[in-house]
Amino acid sequence: MQQNMLQNFTNSFCIDGEGVIEKNVAAGVKTLNLLTSNPLLAAKKYQQHSLAGKIIVKPDEIKFSTIKKLQKQGIDLALYIDLSCYDEKQLEKFSALNMPVFIPLFDNLKKTGEIASQYGISPAKLIEDMGFLDRDCTIVGGEYADKDDLEILGLYGAKMAVCPIFQSQQGETFSNVVLMQKMGLKVQLGSGGNAEINMTGEANYLYLTTLSLLENPQAVSREEIQRMTGENYEN
Numbered sequence: 001m002q003q004n005m006l007q008n009f010t011n012s013f014c015i016d017g018e019g020v021i022e023k024n025v026a027a028g029v030k031t032l033n034l035l036t037s038n039p040l041l042a043a044k045k046y047q048q049h050s051l052a053g054k055i056i057v058k059p060d061e062i063k064f065s066t067i068k069k070l071q072k073q074g075i076d077l078a079l080y081i082d083l084s085c086y087d088e089k090q091l092e093k094f095s096a097l098n099m100p101v102f103i104p105l106f107d108n109l110k111k112t113g114e115i116a117s118q119y120g121i122s123p124a125k126l127i128e129d130m131g132f133l134d135r136d137c138t139i140v141g142g143e144y145a146d147k148d149d150l151e152i153l154g155l156y157g158a159k160m161a162v163c164p165i166f167q168s169q170q171g172e173t174f175s176n177v178v179l180m181q182k183m184g185l186k187v188q189l190g191s192g193g194n195a196e197i198n199m200t201g202e203a204n205y206l207y208l209t210t211l212s213l214l215e216n217p218q219a220v221s222r223e224e225i226q227r228m229t230g231e232n233y234e235n
Contacts, residue, residue: 009028011199012033013035013138014033015034016038017193025051027199032051033138039062039075042055043075054102055076056079057077067099078102079097079099080103081102082103100136100138101132101137101138102138104139104141128152137159138160139158139160141175147179150185154180160177160180161188162188162190162206163189163191164205167192174209187228188228189206200229206225207222210225
């Protein structure tokens, strides 16, 4: 029974690369949200391996006519919107598509400050004003979000894709997932750009870093962290 549960992972955010889809399948991932530059090939592999999840594309790498075509084919698409790469008019255009979005946010301290300086408001307030929080919205990162930012995101029940091992590989700080959950966000685990796909390893690493960050052995249970690896742990 337990073994079956462990073979039904969700990888909430993964960056495509050579053999990445096959690695996820081998690791027991059944729901995969994949950032890719080749959505057609990814869609074929999803069908081949009976994978659920969203195929994520950057709006500047795909024509809007292609997006509509893929949607008509039943492909579950989402946009990857890096706020630091676009101006306000472009963001408004993307918002008007009313598609699910994955937004890297609070994943780098310098970039977070630059976005706030460019727009004169916090990044969380910016995506609220742009309407991105009114739909299926997943924040990727969150390490440098303060309580006020998390409060805004939590009001909309936004998802937070935390990629603990990849964050560490990038030299970033640890995510306070306990505070994120307390503020109303749904925290999920992803592998990001980590070449090794191991959702149990991601959960174990997050558990240990959370205990270290909060300096409290009762801050979170291992089971609570494991629930972030997939809906199979919800009950």
